């Protein structure tokens with residue numbers, strides 16, 4: 001029997017995990033933990049790389065096809081002796097670094113994040129999205145089985161679909177359209193969760209499943225179409241904030257440093273999950289737009305994840321600067337199957353991981369604004 005405990009509902013007859021390769025016990029490997037991060041050039045992945053690289057005992061390997069991620073997010077690590085960017089698969093550019101191609105690399109842990117996450121990107125090529133979720137997860141589970149690695153999947157609150165219970169807890173099975181335009185992503189992640197548990201029960205693989213709720217922060221793709229990045233970019237460019245109708249739909253936003261902390265605790269802990277990781281502070285999209293307009297620097301210290309000296313300077317100086325109080329808010333058409341409400345029940349994360357988010361939306365938004373201003377080349381007017 002595997003020693004790891006599930007969070008209650010699963011995991012009755014798991015086999016022992018396969019023995020790691022003898023190489024793992026050689027002197028060379030003993031000092032270091034080798035960690036693969038798929039999708040490590042993306043938004044959450046690159047912050048996870050930063051956090052794991054802080055530990056000198058970690059060697060970090062990233063596999064990414066740069067569909068929505070960028071090498072820029074990793075530039076401070078390229079060339080570092082404990083860091084490696086791998087290009088596997090074929091010579092075909094489309095397939096290079098792609099998790100839909102098998103990968104063989106000796107690692108102890110796999111954080112499997114690779115998947116486009118913004119609705120406009122995952123809907124752009126739905127077949128590619130579902131292949132990434134299904135074949136990509138199968139490949140990473142095959143790798144975990146072969147080398148005896150523990151694997152964590154970044155699943156999503158979208159497995160709950162347009163939820164009929166509120167807030168959503170992990171025992172809720174969801175309300176998902178299997179044939180809709182979002183299905184490549186939400187049904188894809190549901191299959192990925194199924195594969196994780198089948199490999200766990202059948203092959204004894206050590207698995208961890210995080211159900212991530214809307215996460216925001218520096219390094220989000222400026223034009224990736226998600227609501228927080230859209231509103232901040234629009235406010236900085238002095239364009240109207242586009243609230244998709246009706247605007248009363250809700251989301252709960254988690255700052256990226258809190259998310260990374262939750263993912264590492266889940267990986268290091270003894271529970272398979274699935275476990276919700278998100279911030280229960282819930283906002284309608286109209287409230288979010290108003291908050292983006294009005295949010296001000298009002299920080300007494302620089303929270304984790306804040307890399308900008310300017311933000312730190314402004315925050316210790318107790319400045320009160322609005323992003324753009326003049327900007328207009330307009331209502332635009334929505335897309336099909338948009339969930340009407342979303343808020344995580346994080347009781348399990350609190351009890352099993354000792355985790356809860358620390359950064360409030362009003363404190364996280366200015367940090368993201370600063371990063372967007374730098375990348376857009378639009379300095380703040382004082």
Ligand SMILES: NC(=O)c1ccc[n+]([C@@H]2O[C@H](COP(=O)([O-])OP(=O)(O)OC[C@H]3O[C@@H](n4cnc5c(N)ncnc54)[C@H](O)[C@@H]3O)[C@@H](O)[C@H]2O)c1
Nearest residue numbers: 039042043044065066067068069098099115117212214215
């Ligand atoms: N950010 C959120 O709010 C959120 C919420 C729920 C779940 N998630 C999950 O977290 C993970 C990371 O999300 P993110 O917000 O950082 O997104 P992101 O788009 O910034 O990052 C995804 C990364 O995966 C890479 N990728 C995509 N398809 C790939 C493939 N076939 N092979 C190799 N690499 C591939 C992309 O190039 C990118 O670097 C995703 O699995 C996503 O589903 C994110």
Ligand SMILES: O=C(O)[C@H]1O[C@H](OP(=O)(O)OP(=O)(O)OC[C@H]2O[C@@H](n3ccc(=O)[nH]c3=O)[C@H](O)[C@@H]2O)[C@H](O)[C@@H](O)[C@@H]1O
Nearest residue numbers: 117118119156157158213214226227230242243244249285
């Ligand atoms: O957290 C999650 O589980 C999921 O959340 C998001 O999906 P979604 O909530 O639809 O993300 P957004 O595109 O940011 O939309 C959030 C809300 O904002 C609205 N919106 C979006 C963009 C915009 O310009 N204006 C606007 O009002 C949308 O209609 C929606 O109601 C992510 O993009 C998924 O990757 C992730 O898995």
